[in-house]
Amino acid sequence: QRDSTFYITCVTFLAQKTLFKVPRYKFERGSTVFKDMFKIPAVDTQEGWDDANPLKLEPIKKLDFQRFLMAMLPDYALKPIDMGQEEWMSVLKLSTLWKFTELRREAISHLNDMKVEPAEKVIIARQYRVEKWLVEGYTALIKQDTIFTANQKATLGAETIIKLYKRRE
Known part of the structure; x- marks a missing residue:
């Protein structure tokens, strides 16, 4: 008989030829995507069940997944975790993709003061x-005293640049 509280089921993931074995409950509780996926009755050959049958995370990059796990499971890290802008961008990317609402909110909170060009x-x-960043970016571009740079034009596209010029007038 398995203890109902302290028998922790793990899931095995594969990202860029690297295996990760982590507590499944964190994925079930944090994400509707994984919760629904794990509702399928378990069998020994089910993806994610073991190293021989990992849940393949294609085309997810190993580094992005490592960063995501650092934010999700900080107590599992063997050394202190220093998460900067790049790390939190990885967390935002995957938490948005997999609908991890709380982790996404945390990533956005850490990235609110990110230093990036408005475009x-x-x-x-x-x-x-x-939405908050969209408003901040557009506001900064409208208030900018100089003409739009070639990079800004290429990044935003002609239609957006035209709309921004109209808002400046």
């Missing part, structure tokens, strides 16, 4: 659906 902030905001 880049707009692109990141669009990609990860962060």
